[in-house]
Amino acid sequence: MKVTLISINCNDRHYSLGSYTLAAMALRNVPGVEVRVCNYTVLQTDRHILFDVLARPADVYGLSVHHGHGGKGLALLRDLKRMQPRATILVGGIDAITLQPEDLAGLADFCVVGEGEWALVHVLRALAAGTAPAPLDNLVRPEDLGLASGVRLAQHDTLDDVPSPYLDGVFDAYDRYRTVFLETYRGCVWNCTFCYEGRGRRRVGGYSMDRVYEELGYLLETRRVRQIEFYDTIFNVDPDRTRALLEFLIRKNHGTSFIGEFMLEWLDDETIDLLGRANFAMIEVGLQSVNEETLRRSGRKVDLDRFRKNAEAVLERTRTNLCIDAMYGLEHDSFEDFRATVDYIGTLAGRNGRRPTPILFVTNVHPGTRFFEKRADDLTLAGGNGGTVLASPSLTLSDTQRFYEVFYGHLFLRGTFPRTMNELTGVLQQYTSRGLSQVYEALAAFLRLTPEGRMVLEQSDWTEFRSSPLLRFFLSTIDKRYALELAERLGPRAPEAVAAIEALIAREETAGADRHSYP
Numbered sequence: 111m112k113v114t115l116i117s118i119n120c121n122d123r124h125y126s127l128g129s130y131t132l133a134a135m136a137l138r139n140v141p142g143v144e145v146r147v148c149n150y151t152v153l154q155t156d157r158h159i160l161f162d163v164l165a166r167p168a169d170v171y172g173l174s175v176h177h178g179h180g181g182k183g184l185a186l187l188r189d190l191k192r193m194q195p196r197a198t199i200l201v202g203g204i205d206a207i208t209l210q211p212e213d214l215a216g217l218a219d220f221c222v223v224g225e226g227e228w229a230l231v232h233v234l235r236a237l238a239a240g241t242a243p244a245p246l247d248n249l250v251r252p253e254d255l256g257l258a259s260g261v262r263l264a265q266h267d268t269l270d271d272v273p274s275p276y277l278d279g280v281f282d283a284y285d286r287y288r289t290v291f292l293e294t295y296r297g298c299v300w301n302c303t304f305c306y307e308g309r310g311r312r313r314v315g316g317y318s319m320d321r322v323y324e325e326l327g328y329l330l331e332t333r334r335v336r337q338i339e340f341y342d343t344i345f346n347v348d349p350d351r352t353r354a355l356l357e358f359l360i361r362k363n364h365g366t367s368f369i370g371e372f373m374l375e376w377l378d379d380e381t382i383d384l385l386g387r388a389n390f391a392m393i394e395v396g397l398q399s400v401n402e403e404t405l406r407r408s409g410r411k412v413d414l415d416r417f418r419k420n421a422e423a424v425l426e427r428t429r430t431n432l433c434i435d436a437m438y439g440l441e442h443d444s445f446e447d448f449r450a451t452v453d454y455i456g457t458l459a460g461r462n463g464r465r466p467t468p469i470l471f472v473t474n475v476h477p478g479t480r481f482f483e484k485r486a487d488d489l490t491l492a493g494g495n496g497g498t499v500l501a502s503p504s505l506t507l508s509d510t511q512r513f514y515e516v517f518y519g520h521l522f523l524r525g526t527f528p529r530t531m532n533e534l535t536g537v538l539q540q541y542t543s544r545g546l547s548q549v550y551e552a553l554a555a556f557l558r559l560t561p562e563g564r565m566v567l568e569q570s571d572w573t574e575f576r577s578s579p580l581l582r583f584f585l586s587t588i589d590k591r592y593a594l595e596l597a598e599r600l601g602p603r604a605p606e607a608v609a610a611i612e613a614l615i616a617r618e619e620t621a622g623a624d625r626h627s628y629p
């Protein structure tokens with residue numbers, strides 16, 4: 111039996127780890143099965159994806175739906191079903207429950223909600239035996255998808271029965287992907303109202319440390335991969351485990367760098383030093399909002415003094431790029447609160463002048479979250495079943511439009527000053543006395559001054575500009591001296607600012623065009 115697992119990813123640097131764990135699981139547990147994993151990006155055309163999938167027809171197709179790419183997945187299924195009417199089609203992934211049963215009717219045979227490894231094995235075993243799969247709690251027919259919405263299904267607490275796609279040799283795309291993805295556990299100890307962590311887990315479930323060390327040892331010593339990104343929700347969830355893992359990474363490392371998500375306030379100085387020595391190139395931490403009431407309603411809290419202290423420590427004591435998330439569209443948050451959050455991030459800096467990288471994004475209200483359950487009726491969302499916030503009791507549509515100006519300005523800067531964007535905003539803030547959000551807004555307004563800039567802003571999807579060759583080409587043609595003009599528009603001419611900006615432009619221009627070095 112031939113099985114093709116398909117994922118339409120956000121960009122060409124990410125593959126679907128889930129498709130590979132599913133493939134490894136099927137190969138271990140279903141005799142005689144052949145599995146092909148196909149990774150595409152949301153920027154590829156529907157036709158290209160269809161041609162490539164059908165280059166090697168299969169008996170079973172499994173589509174992974176995530177990151178809001180359900181529409182593109184449905185377009186593929188429509189053509190696939192016409193070309194391969196007898197194939198069995200499965201739909202899974204975290205966004206499966208955002209699809210409408212009527213849109214899936216006639217296109218998919220089964221939907222899998224939640225973790226998919228055992229459900230896939232179950233279906234494949236039944237198909238191999240020529241029988242219909244017996245009911246399973248997270249396996250539903252498309253027409254029953256609505257019933258599965260919001261449920262948290264099929265969670266097992268020990269994950270060692272899920273084979274490693276790396277140790278089993280199922281993942282074979284080391285040349286294509288610079289970064290290899292790894293999970294050491296699933297789920298989260300927090301339960302933020304807006305979050306649908308991966309598979310909507312209620313409890314944390316993990317791989318044994320022996321398994322984690324075996325997998326890491328293989329990637330670090332045998333494959334010597336360039337970069338590993340941990341998909342764990344909070345890498346430093348347990349201080350002892352974190353220390354042990356970091357010490358392992360330091361001992362076994364032959365030049366690999368790491369990326370992970372951390373709770374900034376839970377770090378201590380000793381762990382921060384280990385983080386630097388372990389060669390973490392980037393850590394991402396969630397601030398989301400500086401408004402205490404917003405955080406309380408979202409099931410979170412923050413100690414801003416400790417956050418600042420640890421941000422400074424990471425910036426001063428390591429070379430790690432500290433990325434800080436700010437979310438637009440949370441319950442209770444106003445546009446001014448979002449602005450205050452971005453501006454707070456703009457005030458963080460080490461004594462050595464290093465600054466963090468803000469990551470701005472709009473809340474995608476997922477039907478499996480508590481936020482959706484509680485507030486969907488009060489929200490206007492850009493989507494049929496969940497989606498990004500357009501308006502809410504605390505946000506008007508014009509607030510959202512302004513959010514996108516801040517967002518585009520931030521991305522425009524990220525595209526034109528990939529290595530020095532935070533230093534540049536530091537200079538602009540210092541010499542113009544503007545907050546970071548105002549600087550970003552001014553950047554988008556500046557891009558709008560030319561007809562080409564306006565057109566590119568309006569006609570391209572900027573969320574994944576790094577994977578869009580056309581957008582990257584456009585950004586590369588922009589003379590970076592625009593930053594000098596912008597500085598002048600924002601405040602009085604200061605020779606120190608001009609000198610500092612010219613030095614940053616020179617650094618960007620001599621650095622070459624390695625797209626992987628974008629922040």
Ligand code: B12
Nearest residue numbers: 119120124128172173174202203204222225226308471476
């Ligand atoms: C990697 C990742 C990304 C990558 C993209 C990955 C890709 N392939 O395209 C990047 C970094 C680009 C990214 C971006 C964003 N992401 Co993201 N991302 C993740 C992350 C960390 C890992 C996904 C993963 O591979 N998990 C591991 C695998 C094993 O799990 P899985 O894919 O879910 O697969 C399992 C099941 O779903 C199921 N399954 C999956 N497919 C199929 C198919 C079949 C046939 C079957 C049977 C079963 C099945 O079985 C699998 C095994 O159990 C998740 C968090 C998480 N831990 O899952 C967030 C997560 C999915 N992302 C999230 C968010 C919010 C974003 C951003 C908006 C954040 C931002 N800062 O901008 C952006 C959006 C970008 C965009 N353009 O839309 C949220 C989604 C929330 C939501 N939908 O409302 C998550 C859950 C993180 C969170 N804690 O909130 N992300």
Ligand code: SF4
Nearest residue numbers: 298300301302305343
């Ligand atoms: S947003 Fe982050 S901390 Fe909150 S529940 Fe999701 S993964 Fe955990």
